[in-house]
Amino acid sequence: MQKEENVSGNGLTVTSAGTPSFEREALPCLDAVYRFARSLARNVADAEDLAQETLLKAFRSWHTFREGADCRRWLFAICHNTFLRAERQAQRRAAHEGGDADALPAVMLHAGAMRDGTDALLTWIELGPALREALDRLAEPFRAAVLLVDGEGYTYQEAAELLDAPVGTVRSRLFRGRRLLQEALLAQARDVGLGGAGSENGGSDA
């Protein structure tokens, strides 16, 4: 950590000296931290508070950050711990885990979609807005796994470490989350008239 200046006063010597590297490494992660916070918190306001608290805690502890370490991952760990502490205080923790069986129904879902013509949804509708809306509705344990693996590119093992959960649990949350998202998208495709008869554009082979 560079020490550009040695400001003292308010007992903030270390953090003030660490300001330049904090600005360079941690602040640019605010968008990613916010995304992770959104996957954990129940609503936007809680997510914003959680993201802010995470950056503040990181700033206060910046002197403990090892130069060269993965800053985003460090921030995610702070964010998750902060979230868990708040959750414990609120005394609620819903436990609804899916099984590994979730992997297969996803494919069966696609097989059904092929039969009714909705599998074209990936090419026919603007997926981004529909997916973001579906993500907002996805329950917390599934969202966090989906965000970490699909959004941030972590491996199952890395996501499990960040969420402090067994890797099998994270995998089953990930699969369940993806399946719920696909169900939501397919329902939306049917709502806007994709599929159904499915015969106008050559139809399907089923």
Place this chain on the structure above:
Amino acid sequence: MPDGKLDCEAAMRRLWEYLDRELTGDTREAVRAHLHECSACYGHYEFERAFLAALGDAERERRAPESLHGRVLHALRSEGFVPRYGES
């Protein structure tokens, strides 16, 4: 799984892990070989690959609101943070 071959159901159970690059060695190779031979499963593979790509994009496009950036900077400043590069 005689001679390392997978049937459709077994291959599809591993599809997401395959796409996530979580499989290694013989299992990864067995799924790859099945997809190469089975056009029905290959169709599922393409669907899932496109879905996961769209999902990743949708996640990463989300940005923290401008107001939050301002709030965080304000809170950090009150703790001694002095920005140097990004703004005055």
